[in-house]
Amino acid sequence: MIFITRRERFNAAHRLFRPDYSDEKNLKVFGKCSNPNWHGHNYTLFVTIKGEVDTETGFLVNLKDLSDLINSMVIRKLDHCNINLEVDFMEGKLASTENIAIGIWKELAIPISNLGAQLHCIQVHETENNFAEYFG
Amino acid sequence: MIFITRRERFNAAHRLFRPDYSDEKNLKVFGKCSNPNWHGHNYTLFVTIKGEVDTETGFLVNLKDLSDLINSMVIRKLDHCNINLEVDFMEGKLASTENIAIGIWKELAIPISNLGAQLHCIQVHETENNFAEYFG
Amino acid sequence: MIFITRRERFNAAHRLFRPDYSDEKNLKVFGKCSNPNWHGHNYTLFVTIKGEVDTETGFLVNLKDLSDLINSMVIRKLDHCNINLEVDFMEGKLASTENIAIGIWKELAIPISNLGAQLHCIQVHETENNFAEYFG
Amino acid sequence: MIFITRRERFNAAHRLFRPDYSDEKNLKVFGKCSNPNWHGHNYTLFVTIKGEVDTETGFLVNLKDLSDLINSMVIRKLDHCNINLEVDFMEGKLASTENIAIGIWKELAIPISNLGAQLHCIQVHETENNFAEYFG
Amino acid sequence: MIFITRRERFNAAHRLFRPDYSDEKNLKVFGKCSNPNWHGHNYTLFVTIKGEVDTETGFLVNLKDLSDLINSMVIRKLDHCNINLEVDFMEGKLASTENIAIGIWKELAIPISNLGAQLHCIQVHETENNFAEYFG
Amino acid sequence: MIFITRRERFNAAHRLFRPDYSDEKNLKVFGKCSNPNWHGHNYTLFVTIKGEVDTETGFLVNLKDLSDLINSMVIRKLDHCNINLEVDFMEGKLASTENIAIGIWKELAIPISNLGAQLHCIQVHETENNFAEYFG
Numbered sequence: 001m002i003f004i005t006r007r008e009r010f011n012a013a014h015r016l017f018r019p020d021y022s023d024e025k026n027l028k029v030f031g032k033c034s035n036p037n038w039h040g041h042n043y044t045l046f047v048t049i050k051g052e053v054d055t056e057t058g059f060l061v062n063l064k065d066l067s068d069l070i071n072s073m074v075i076r077k078l079d080h081c082n083i084n085l086e087v088d089f090m091e092g093k094l095a096s097t098e099n100i101a102i103g104i105w106k107e108l109a110i111p112i113s114n115l116g117a118q119l120h121c122i123q124v125h126e127t128e129n130n131f132a133e134y135f136g
Numbered sequence: 137m138i139f140i141t142r143r144e145r146f147n148a149a150h151r152l153f154r155p156d157y158s159d160e161k162n163l164k165v166f167g168k169c170s171n172p173n174w175h176g177h178n179y180t181l182f183v184t185i186k187g188e189v190d191t192e193t194g195f196l197v198n199l200k201d202l203s204d205l206i207n208s209m210v211i212r213k214l215d216h217c218n219i220n221l222e223v224d225f226m227e228g229k230l231a232s233t234e235n236i237a238i239g240i241w242k243e244l245a246i247p248i249s250n251l252g253a254q255l256h257c258i259q260v261h262e263t264e265n266n267f268a269e270y271f272g
Numbered sequence: 273m274i275f276i277t278r279r280e281r282f283n284a285a286h287r288l289f290r291p292d293y294s295d296e297k298n299l300k301v302f303g304k305c306s307n308p309n310w311h312g313h314n315y316t317l318f319v320t321i322k323g324e325v326d327t328e329t330g331f332l333v334n335l336k337d338l339s340d341l342i343n344s345m346v347i348r349k350l351d352h353c354n355i356n357l358e359v360d361f362m363e364g365k366l367a368s369t370e371n372i373a374i375g376i377w378k379e380l381a382i383p384i385s386n387l388g389a390q391l392h393c394i395q396v397h398e399t400e401n402n403f404a405e406y407f408g
Numbered sequence: 409m410i411f412i413t414r415r416e417r418f419n420a421a422h423r424l425f426r427p428d429y430s431d432e433k434n435l436k437v438f439g440k441c442s443n444p445n446w447h448g449h450n451y452t453l454f455v456t457i458k459g460e461v462d463t464e465t466g467f468l469v470n471l472k473d474l475s476d477l478i479n480s481m482v483i484r485k486l487d488h489c490n491i492n493l494e495v496d497f498m499e500g501k502l503a504s505t506e507n508i509a510i511g512i513w514k515e516l517a518i519p520i521s522n523l524g525a526q527l528h529c530i531q532v533h534e535t536e537n538n539f540a541e542y543f544g
Numbered sequence: 545m546i547f548i549t550r551r552e553r554f555n556a557a558h559r560l561f562r563p564d565y566s567d568e569k570n571l572k573v574f575g576k577c578s579n580p581n582w583h584g585h586n587y588t589l590f591v592t593i594k595g596e597v598d599t600e601t602g603f604l605v606n607l608k609d610l611s612d613l614i615n616s617m618v619i620r621k622l623d624h625c626n627i628n629l630e631v632d633f634m635e636g637k638l639a640s641t642e643n644i645a646i647g648i649w650k651e652l653a654i655p656i657s658n659l660g661a662q663l664h665c666i667q668v669h670e671t672e673n674n675f676a677e678y679f680g
Numbered sequence: 681m682i683f684i685t686r687r688e689r690f691n692a693a694h695r696l697f698r699p700d701y702s703d704e705k706n707l708k709v710f711g712k713c714s715n716p717n718w719h720g721h722n723y724t725l726f727v728t729i730k731g732e733v734d735t736e737t738g739f740l741v742n743l744k745d746l747s748d749l750i751n752s753m754v755i756r757k758l759d760h761c762n763i764n765l766e767v768d769f770m771e772g773k774l775a776s777t778e779n780i781a782i783g784i785w786k787e788l789a790i791p792i793s794n795l796g797a798q799l800h801c802i803q804v805h806e807t808e809n810n811f812a813e814y815f816g
Binding site for chain 4: 555556557558576577581582583584585586623624625629630
Binding site: 011032035037038041042081085 | 145147148149150168169171173174175176177178215216217218221222263264
C-alpha cells in the first residue's frame, strides 16, 4: 500500500459565530474570529489517498486527475468565497477548521474511490500555526 | 548603516471593486477578487528599517520596541478585520496589495523615525506567489 | 474523531554530554553537540490532540486555550533558557530531541485531558533536517 | 517507542514513459512528464525510523550515523543523476514518486535495522504540491 | 513607485558542460553538474516589476496578466523541458543559474514594458541554498 | 552585473548583555536574551556576491568554492559554538544579529574579492521573524 498527498490552496473569508448567541457571547467564545465584518485566510489543503500502485503506470492514481477532482469538487466552491455564505457543504455548520476538514472529506471520499483509491486524510491549515486532520 | 527586518502577520477579509463600476465590470477588471461576499488572506508583512548600530546595545533598535510599534499602529487595525470596511488608513482606497503596502508605510514612517531609525521598505505578501514592496 | 495541531516555538541552549564520560568520550559519542560552552537551536514544537468536535462551538478545543496551556506549561520553561541547567522536567536527562519530546509529553498529557481532548503526538524539530515524534 | 525523521535532498533527472507505448500513448498517459529529453526535480526525502531511546545516549540512533547511511545507500546513487538510466534499484521500474519511495525503502530497511532501529516511513516530495509515503 | 513580485515555478533537466572540454575537464570544472545523463531541479522564478499604481484599479499591473505573460513567454518553454536541448533563448549558452536569469530577463523586458510597467529583477532559485539575481 | 546568493546555516548559543551593567539593567535592556545561562538559535546566513559572468563557465564564481570559503572562514567558527565565548571576530562585541552580520562581512569581504567577485550583502536570520542585512 502506498500513500500519495496532493496540496491545493484556497483563499476565503469566514466568521466563527452562532446566530443564537448574542454578539457579546460570540465575542467571548470565538474571540476576534467572530468579527461580524468577516476576516479571511490563505487555507492550505493536503489530500492524502492510499491504495496499490498500478504496475502499468507506476501511479496510485494520476496526480493530474486527483488535482482536477479536488479542484472541481471543493476548491472551486471555496476559493475567493465566503465559507459561511456561499459553500453548499458548509451550510448550517460553524466554519471552524475542524468542520471544514470534515466537510471536504464528505465531498471527496466517494469521488476518490471512483478514481480507484481510498481517501486517507484531509488536512486543512488555517495559519502557519494551526491545522486540523480528519481520517473519516 | 545596518538594515533590520521584522516579520508580522495579519489575517483579513477584503474585496477588490469600484462602487462606480457595475458588477459585470468589477468582475471583468478584478476577477474573482471582486466577490461581493468577500474573501480573505493570511497576509505577511515585512518591515525593514535602517540606521546606525547603537554601540551601547549592539542594536539598530530593540526589536521588541519595533514589533510593539508595528502591532499597535497597523496589525491591531488589520488583523481579523475587513480591510474595506474597518481600516481607517485604507478608507476610500482600493484594497490592493499595492495600496496596503503604501498605507502601512504612511502609518509607520514617522513613528519609526521616533524610535531612532528610518523606514526603508514595506513588503506585503498576499499569497505565496504575490507580494508588493514600497520604499516611500 | 478529529485531530488538531498547534505549532509553538522556543529558542534554547543545550549540550549533549554525560558527566560520567571524559571530554574525549563525549566528543566521540556526541560530536560537536558536546561543546562545553553550549550551542543552541530554534526549536519548533507541534502538539497534536484528538477527540470529538464540540457541536456547540465547532471546535475540538479552543486553540487559544491550547496555545495558552502549551505556553504556560512548557514554552515558558524552555524559551530563551538552557535546557540542561534550567528546565525542571529535563533534570537528570540527556537533552536530546528524543528526550525533549518525551519530557514535553509528560508535562502536557494530563492538562490536555483536562481541556477535554487527548494528547496524540509531540513533534519537536531541532533543525530543518531533524525531528522527533512521541505518541506516549 | 520514539520516532525520528531525517531530511535529505537529491536533484535528479527523470522521465515517465513505457518503452512498449508509442510516443503518443506515453504523452496521453504521462503528459509532459513523458518528455523524451527528460526533466528533473529537487526531490526531498524524509526517512522516519522508530525504536527505543538508548538510555546511555538519549538517542534512538545517532543522527549522524543515520544521515551517513542514507547518503551512502541512496543519495549517492540518486543525486545529480538520471533516475531512469543510472540508479540500480530503479532499473526496469517506472520512475514515479511512488516507485522511488518503494525503491528507497528496500535499500534502507535492512541497513537501518543494523543500526538498531526500525524503518517506519519513506516520504518523497517531488514538488511542493506532491509527495508519496511508503510504510513497507 | 511600487514594486510587485510574482513567483512562478518550472521543473527542468540540465547539464553544465562545454563541448570543447574533455569529460575529465568538464568534471573538474563543473563537478557532478556535468553528468552526461543530465540531472534536474525544481526552479523557482521571482519576477519583480516596478512602476506607478494605476489609481483606477489600485494595481501596478493586474497580476493575472503578469502571470499569463510569464507563463506564455518563459514557463511554457522551460517547464518539464531540457534547458540545454529545448529552450530557444538558452541555445549556445551554458545552462547556469546566472545565464538562465539573464535569458529570462531578455525574454520578459519588452513584453513587461508593453504591460505598462518596468522589469526590475529576475531571481532564479536552483535549490534552497542557491539563487541568482539579474537587474538588467 | 549578476548577483549570486548562497545560503548556509549555523546553530549557536549566545547572550545579549554588557558586563558593565547590573543583572537588573541587562534584563531591562535586553529582556530574556540576557539570560546568564545562555540560549541559542538556528541562524541562517545568506551571502550575496556580485560581478561579471565568466563566459568560459557561465558562473560568477563556482558556488562550491563560495560555499567552501564561507564554511572555512565563518561557519566553522560559529556552528555549534558559543558566539560570546568562542568566536574570534566577535570578541568584545555584543552578540546582536546586527553585529554578527557586520562581523561576518569583515571576515568575507577580502576572501571573496580573491575569488574574483565582490561581496554585496550579508543577511543573518536569527528567527523566522527577524533578520539583519549589512552592505558594507
